[in-house]
Amino acid sequence: MSADNDSVIHLPLKGSATMRLTPLTSLTPEQTELLETIVGPGVEPPPPFLVWARNMELAHWVENLGRYCRNESRFPQRLRELSVLIAARHFDSQPAWNAHIQQAVEEGVPSDCLDRLARGEDPGFKAEDERVFHAFAHEMLHDHFVTDHTYAEAIGLFGEDGVLDLIGCIGSFSMSAMMLNTFRIPLRPHLPRPFADVDGFRRVPGGDA
Template identity: 55%
Template sequence: MRLEPIQELSPRQAEISARITARRGGTRGPFLVWLRSPDLCERVEELGAYCRFESALPMRLRELSLLVAARHFDAQYSWNAHVDKAVEAGVQRECLERLARREEPGFEADDERVAHRFATEVLERHFVTDETFAAGLAAFGERGLVDLIGCLGNFSMLAMLLNTFQVDLQANRPAPFPDVHGFGRVEPEFAGGTP
C-alpha cells in the first residue's frame, strides 16, 4: 500500500474502526485508507453497508454490481473480496470468470443480464439507452433502479480508492485479471511480456 500503517488511532478513528469491525468483522483493506479522513470514512462505511446489506436489490445483484464495477476499474482487491460472495448468493462462477476475462458473461437469469447491461452502459458510456432503462425499470422498479445507481457509484468510489492507494491484494488470493499487471493496466506494448 502507498500509505504507511496508522501507528496510533485517534479516539475518533478508534470509534469508527470499532463500528466497522462490529459490522464487518474487521477493519481492513479500503477502511485502512478511509480512516485517514474519519468523517468521510464514517459516511462511506454507512453508504457501503446500505449498498451491501440493505438495498432494494437482492444480494445476488448487489454482489454482481460490485463485481461489474470492480472489473470496470480493474479493482482486483474488490473482486477477490466478493467473487465468492456472489457465487454463494447464486451467480454462476463460470459467468464471473468470463466477466473477469472481459468476455460476454452469458448470464442465464434475466435480472442478471439486465443488471450487467445497465451497469456496463452507465460505466462505459455514462448513459443508458431507452431500451436498457425500460428493462431496468421493469426488472427492479424505481427504488431498485435508484439503488443500482447508488451501488455502482459506491463501488466505483471503492475501486478508485483501492487502485489509487494500491491497497495490497489479499495474501491468499491471486490477482484475478489476466490483463492487469500489478496495480495498473498492462500497457499495450508490454502485453506480450517483453518491452
Template identity: 55%
Template sequence: MRLAPLEQLSPRQAEISERITSRRGGTRGPFLVWLRSPELCERVEALGAFCRFESALPLRLRELSLLIASRHFDAQYSWNAHIEKAVDAGVAREGLERLARREDPGFVDDEEQLLYRFATEILEDHFVSDETFAAGLATFGDQGLVDLIGSLGNFSMLAMLLNTFQVDLQPGRPEPFPDIHGFTRVESAGHHGGRTEPV
C-alpha cells in the same frame, strides 16, 4: 500500500474503527485508507453498508454490481473479496470468469444479464438507452434502479480508492484479471473499458 500504516488512531478514528469492526468483523483493506479522513470514512462506511446489506436489490445482484464496478475499474482487491460471496448468493461462476476476462458474461439468469447490460451502459457509455432503462424499470422497479446507481457509484469510488492508494491484495489470493499485474495494465489489446463483444 502507498500510505504508511496507521501507528496510532485518534479518538475519533478509534471510535469509527470499532464501529466498522463490530459490523464487518475487522477494520481492514480500504478502511485503513478511509480512516485518514474519519468523517468521510464514517459516511462512506454507512453508504457501503446500505448498498451491501439493505439495498432493494436481491443479494446476488448487489454482489454482482460490486463485481461489475470492480472489473470496470480493475480493482482486484474488491473482486477477490466478493467473488465467492457472489457465487454463494447464486451468480454463476462461469459468467463471472468471463467478466474477469472482459468478455460478455452471458449470464443465463435474465435479471443478472440485464443488470450487467444496464451497469455497463452507464459505466462505459455514460448513458442508458431507452430500451435498457425500460427493461430495468420493469424488472427492478424505481427504487431498485435508484439503489443500483447508488451501488455502482459507491463501488466505483471504492475501486478508485483501492487503486489510487494501491491497497495490497489479500495474502495468498491470486491476481484475478489477466490484463492487470499489480497496479499496471499489461495488455492493452482488446481493452474496451470493461466489455468485449460476445463470441
C-alpha cells in the same frame, strides 16, 4: 461505543512496498468506534477502512452509503455482490474482486459468468435480473449513457427506486475501487491475480493470469 480521548487501540496492521500511504499502526477512539460499527469489536480493519479512516469527516458518509448498498438496498445479496464485481472489473480493482468473488458465487451468481466477466468478456447471464443489472451497469460505466431499451427493462424489473439503488451501488463500489487503486492497496499474498490484463497497478494487455 464510548472511549476515552487518550485511548488508542493498537493493531497489527502491515504496510506494503507498493502502498502510497504510511501504514496505520493504531486507531484513535473515533476511528475505533467507526470500525466497530462496520465489522464489530476486535476484528482487524478491512483495507478500505484503513484509507477512509484518515479522513473521518468523509469516512462517516462513505460508510453510511456503503452500509446501505451492502446490506439495505432493494436488491438481493446476490445482486449486491454482483455490483461490487462489476465495479471492480471496470476499474481493474483486483483486491475488491478477490474480497467478494467467493460470496458472489455462494449467493448464486454463476461462476462461469463471473469467469467471463473477469476476462473482460460478455458474462452471458441467463437470469433476467442479472442480465439486466449487468447491462444497465455496463452501459452506464462504459458508454456513460443508458439506452431506452435497457432503461425500460430495468424499470420493469426493479422500478424507479430500484434503478436509483442500482446507480447508488455501482457509484459506491466504484468509489471504493478507485480508492484502492489510487493508494495501491495490494492483493493479499495468498490470493491469485484475478485479471490477466492487470499486473499490480498497471494494465498489461495480453498478459497471463
